[in-house]
Amino acid sequence: MSFRENLVRARSHIVFLVALVLGLTLVIWLEGLGDMQKTTETKTAPNPMDRFEAITPLPLAVVGKSSDKDLEQARIAWTYFQNNVDPDSGLVNSANSYPSTTMWETGSYFVAVLSAERLGLIDAAEAEARLSKALESLVKLRLFDGTLPNKAYHTRTLELVDYSNKPSELGLGWSALDVARIVATFGLIERNHPTLAPAIEAILARWQLDKMVVDGELMGTNIVDGKIRPNQEGRVGYEQYAAKGMMLFGYDVWRAYDVEGNLMAPDVEGIPVPVDTRLHRATTPAFVVSEPYLFDGLEFGFDARSRRFATAVYQAQEARFRETGKLTAVSEGHLDSAPYFAYATIWGGGSPWAVLSFKGERMDDRRTISTKAAFGWNALFGTEYTAKLVEDLEVAADPEKGWAEGIYESSGELNGSITANTNAVVLAALSFRAHGALIRPLP
Structure with missing residues (x-):
């Protein structure tokens, strides 16, 4: 072929x-x-985390003792709690003479008590009595939908209330971040007053914490058209702090603690800052403020990642001062006039240094040089700049009422709102300077 x-x-x-x-x-x-x-x-x-790996974390500035000035500043902060804790319920007013509270502010009160004890403002017996009284009220609270604490309560009657402090039969829903914040402080109490562990266990036996942990995320609830609607809560900073609190009691909140899937790193004053990519969900806006990093450092002492993030968030604020001459220490906080609350951000709403309402409305004339941010950063990092912040904010001290929120940047006038959160952070900051993070029991 x-x-x-x-x-x-x-x-x-x-x-x-x-x-x-x-x-x-x-x-x-x-x-x-x-x-x-x-x-x-x-x-x-590139992976945004790579930018933070290049940041050198600032050293923590634990001094190891309290000066006479530290103790006087702490006494002023403790005055707030002497004036604003209901004698019957043991719960604290969220703002001066305003008998409403949240789980977040209740957690702040616990932090204040532990800090005052460490600073010698009260003895161990008084600290335990105060904590015990508040815990007794928490175990009696009527829960939202029989599940978890409502977003707000009247401090005297313990009734579920709305945001105007009027009784609400249904309630507002629960805030996963607020609940996680108070759970974090339960962990601090157990480590510093172990005899109160049974009282905490009795509270947690009633609270259905498993209902707010879904596939590793933290879930809150809102009332929409009369119906209970779940929603994921937390953005970078707050979410990881809240996750740490839940981890203390064995909850698997791995998605809440993780950041890499939701992280971007825009430059602010030439410094990358940690911003959440989930920007446009109305239920939980993405604001970068000092507060969650202050709580994380003062209470837990940071982890490697949060210390880098905190360093970046702080350094951006110092850099703004170097560039503009304007003292900058920003966070969320109360205002002494309508709308009575604002997020003064490092980055928010798509731009740096935005001051925003919860709904995202701009109000930059309300930027406040924050008392709690100044004291918190000074305790954690102790730089020349933080010392200047604290010195310039001495005008915010009222020996008869406590520390005010701070100074309005635009006018130089006092933001005269006086709150539980600010005075708790002042106490925690001054305690940290002498003894370090609250998670570590004193010898």
């Missing part, structure tokens, strides 16, 4: 082999394109 005839007979095999070679070539080419695309994506969209 001739070669030509053999070639004709083998044509089907040849076609198959040629197709196979071409197919393999195409696969290799496509894989190459994929690798090139991945390489390009890596170059154009």
